[in-house]
Amino acid sequence: MGRTEYYNDPDAPKANTLIPASNLLVVDDSGAILLQRRRDTGQWALPGGAQDIGETAAECAVRECLEETGIIAEITGFLGVYTNPHHIVAYTDGEIRQQYENTYIGRPIGGQPTINNEADGVRFVQPADLNSYDIHPSMRQQIGDYLAGTYPYLG
Template identity: 50%
Template sequence: MGRRIDYYNDPNAPKANSLVPSVNVVVENDKGEILMIRRTDNDNWALPGGAIDIGESVAQAGVRETKEETGIDVEITGLVGVYSDPRHVIHYTSNNEVRQEFSILLIGKACTGDPTLSDETSRVEWLGSDAVQRLQMDDSMRVRINHYLNHFDYPVVL
């Protein structure tokens, strides 16, 4: 399995050679805890998410990716923002793809299911916002989570 390496505002980052629409979902449970995953490809914590497949909507991709990575069924309830900063690129070493960030951050409500590991996750946990702030994660993911936690009244477009 290849690794994922995130670069942000790094002059030595490889040049992007693809742009793939993706989705992340911030999911809260009834206790106000956020659903977090620890990725197997870089050992960082993140919100569940991934690429949007041809033939599915943004919301369908969010539901599918959350279920695949966490075992939790969700209902999409809102939008935090769109993140397409060309200074953030993601290098996938398995095929030398270097993606420019293009991620849509959705809000989801947990419906059913129990946290379950997948090939992409080494941990799946419900965590309070204070614990989330202390996790090891890529800077771009931290920005997204902070936008959610700050409860903007409008979608963020970066």
């Protein structure tokens, strides 16, 4: 299913759903951050997605990381709650979602970076190299909060 993202765009459509989602900012021993390149937008992002009924937000983050990147991770901390009402995602099925993300910090404990039907690129990226990647502004904010040590973000 295709999607179009709007970020602080006055022409964004009005949201019709709010669905909890979780992201996992995975940092390896060298300090590199796990990113995936989304097939639907072509942008690099943290692994994450919608929370399923019956799972916690933390379980969602770990599950989404494995599904989207092939990396098994464990949570080591909490980065923040990101609820910008001006970050809208419009899906081709008519759903228009206001993003609501719980973002956790984690470390890899197994698996291998693997492309799949959602991501056509998966890799660990050193912080010094992040500016050469097309990263969505909401993800860049989350990564920036982590690197600056300004967390938890409660917004």
